[in-house]
Amino acid sequence: MENREQIICQLNTTNEPHIQKVISRTFEDLCSQVKSESLVLSVCNSPVFIWPNKGGRATPECLTPNSPCKDLQQFIQTDDQESMKSKKKEKTNASAVVINLNLMTEVTEPADLSATTLMRCSTKHHFLYTAMPMDCVVSLPSSERLSVVYDALVVALCSQLDEMKKVMLRHMKGMTLLIPQPFHFLLPDPVGLVTVVYPAGVPDSQLEIQRKELHSRFELPGNRPYLRRANSLHFPDEPYKDGYLRNPHLHLKPPTLGNGKLYLVQGVYSYHHYMQDRVDDNGWGCAYRSLQTICSWFQQQGYTEKAVPTHKEIQQALVDVGDKQGSFVGSRQWIGSIEVAAVLDQLLGVTSKIMFVSQGSELASKGRELANHFLSEGTPVMIGGGVLAHTILGVAWSETTGEIRYLILDPHYTGAEDLQVITDKGWCGWKSPQFWDQNAYYNLCLPQRPKTI
């Protein structure tokens, strides 16, 4: 279950040396609000309200503390669109269900029964005000009793408040207090779901020490990022705000080869193609789009905080390294694998291996190399040759028979972000070796992961 809400924290302090004490006290108050009987959990898109600190009382009343938590699902009203889709396709029930909750408070459950008083204070002081962006996740089997769930949530909220207090105090400079922000990460087993609080406004590059501590605590390898903000878990029910499709290849049925295995891109990339971002690059921009897909991979795996570059930014990078003249910027000139590698190096500090085949027919024999690439680096591959550029997202390869299929993401698509069209019409699809121009020569750019966390 995921819990997303904010708490208002009002601090009233007179001078700096006391700030630490006041902040600690304020967080204690917030924690007691969370433990109080006036806390109410509201299940999003449903008429369910729960009082976790009042013996798990809930409305509707049939939800008792002993009910299994999967009982909550029947009350949740999903979008009409979603329920239509699930009728069409087969239901794959293996994935986790996400239940969103909001924090509310019941004003008619007063903790203090005193007479009403008005206190007036006429001394000058600083008034600090913010809303704390609480975001807790609790992951439990669907048969678990609700009472266990409630306890887990309240404990998670309190410990997050404690984390937030620590982060706030650690990064405090005088009267400047940074807002602590929680991020969720799905780390490899056995660690699983973890929430880390980072201070807002401090870029990942300045938080390396914290990440080193966490990498060692969770026994994560020290050469690839797991805990950068970009690595944070994207919940299945959340749409991506930028509108690009993510990992369309996951919706394809992979080919079955005798003794064949799949070697696919690792992690998340966005599908970049012709005509996006109001740039009409139809006919000349395919390599640029493939490069954008690769940059999106590096950004989403946490290797860079830079946004995916525009065509002009790509061209400017080539001018900056001396590869092209100034007039190149704003032109419609094609680029190839070498240029792609140069831009990755210039903008992201990423080095690439270049593979060359003198004839397209030779690509059929590159199965082992491509498989190894996807195993160790797992980055998307840009391939240019003939007059076309594509992105290779993986191979299906049989070591014994040598049979090979290529998972291709085609940047020449000019339509809208319609997953159905893109997968049905093969804009993202599995291709045979005949896909390549058997006589043309090809260059492949294989980006290498930087060794960093």
Add this chain to the structure above:
Amino acid sequence: MGRGYIVENMVEKYLSSLQAPDSTGTSCVTGLLIGQSTSQRDLVALAVRTPQRNTDGQGSPSINRRAWISLDHLDVEWVTEHARQVSRMLPGGLSILGVFLVTVPELSKEAQNILRQLIFAVDKHISKGRLWSLTNEDVTEKVALHICTETRKTVCRTFDIRDPKSSAKPADWKYQLGVCTSWQVLTCSVGLDLLIPVLDMRVLPQDMEKCMKEGLKIWAKQIEVGLCLINGKILADETEIVAGQKKNAKPVQQTFQAQILIPMAEPPSVQTSTVLVKMCSGSLSLKGMVHCRAYLQSNKSRVKDAAKVIKRDIINTVSSRVEMFLEDLLMEGVDNGSVEQVLPRRVFASLPGMTLCVCDYMFPDECLSDVSDRLKELLDWDMPEDSIDTSQEAIIVLRKNIPIKSDMLKSNGLFPSIDTID
């Protein structure tokens, strides 16, 4: 088709007892009509004459009092001020529906103009300082009743207070027994914990009222949009609160517990990475518990009507007692710097023969006889002291959660002076 007012029988008795010219020689008697107006029915529960002024001006803010001889010298301000004080004594659901005027036959012609003037002035005065907004479903017509002392003929008309230029519409006025015996009651207790900083060049004590008002406006908005549960359930707005009724069943009075839920915090309008810091010259903190009550006339009332009346009572009771406290402070004229003071507490008195209560606010240094005197003066009602319910709100301030039940403190005589236990 005009409105039809159904009026409690006792009101007829009361109105017929009013004579003009009265003992002080005034040739007309004004007063207020109290009840509940909904789109289905208009019920009048109570009529209260405007009190006669004492020359020594006890119990009410002083206004320039002139001798009241003829309609020319009708003290509209006095009538409206009475209305404002009475409206503070009405729990949720009850309000001032209009004004009545008893005159000698010679003044009957002018009566309509006078009533019009009074209706608009009263409405304007009592809606000042109101922290909630009227909705489309609220009835905006007020009743103007004229009674001639000789013929005892009643003329009943309504004015729409949204349109000062509108003409009066005729309305029905009918007496009935048992109008107020089976209203539905909603109750709840609301915890307050507001911190209002004094920002932007404001200074205490001069700007206290302004700061309080702004802070309370924000809080009132939260209450207005909050979720309301009735008897522990969340129901659709149009659902009737009295479930499973047979058609034409005899209405029975029921009490409903209301609960109000608000989000724990609002996301900021502008995302920042740092905590907002402001210099302020002081702060105001409002803490404690208030008891709230509201009435609904119909056993067919819907959840949204119930939510509306109880929320308005919550907002009104807090803003009324703050207003009264500030008025009192103004009269005292002394500011004690940083100080914590107890606000007046709410007490209830049941109107005999009805399920309805009125309320009053007792300052810490007052006793039951003060309440009783006020009820007599403002509502023209003799209320024996032992029928005043003081058990709903606590007298003292608790700190460090020393639990003391409020009914343990109930007493009918003198009260201890207020101590804050630290």
